Amino acid sequence: xxxxxxxxxxxxxxxxxxxxxxxxxxxxxxxxxxxxxxxxxxxxxxxxxxxxxxxxxxxxxxxxxxxxxxxxxxxxxxxxxxxxxxxxxxxxxxxxxxxxxxxxxxxxxxxxxxxxxxxxxxxxxxxxxxxxxxxx
Numbered sequence: 001x002x003x004x005x006x007x008x009x010x011x012x013x014x015x016x017x018x019x020x021x022x023x024x025x026x027x028x029x030x031x032x033x034x035x036x037x038x039x040x041x042x043x044x045x046x047x048x049x050x051x052x053x054x055x056x057x058x059x060x061x062x063x064x065x066x067x068x069x070x071x072x073x074x075x076x077x078x079x080x081x082x083x084x085x086x087x088x089x090x091x092x093x094x095x096x097x098x099x100x101x102x103x104x105x106x107x108x109x110x111x112x113x114x115x116x117x118x119x120x121x122x123x124x125x126x127x128x129x130x131x132x133x134x135x136x
Contacts, residue, residue, distance in 0.1 A: 111123060
């Protein structure tokens, strides 16, 4: 990959921001991510971006690519500085807050459906991935 130490999703965990990737690297990471996502029932998404518009574009690209229903933004205040967006598929809720000093990219965490015996089960967190990974 562009960064010789990045060979798969696990290698991204040590980074603050999504690395620049070639087209082939992007496709390989996307393929690996989608395969891993198949093991989980629902997801939370964290997006670090330069504005609320950029963060929402990343989330909508992901929702469209994965065939997810659109989640609902709680507060539609536009923020034109660094932001952190948190989206939760289980609640369908999106929250955005101003945040300074973050990297750039998105994080995705898989979760299992709650059961009476074990409660909610969280899986790994993948990323940071490029904001435009699912933009076609």
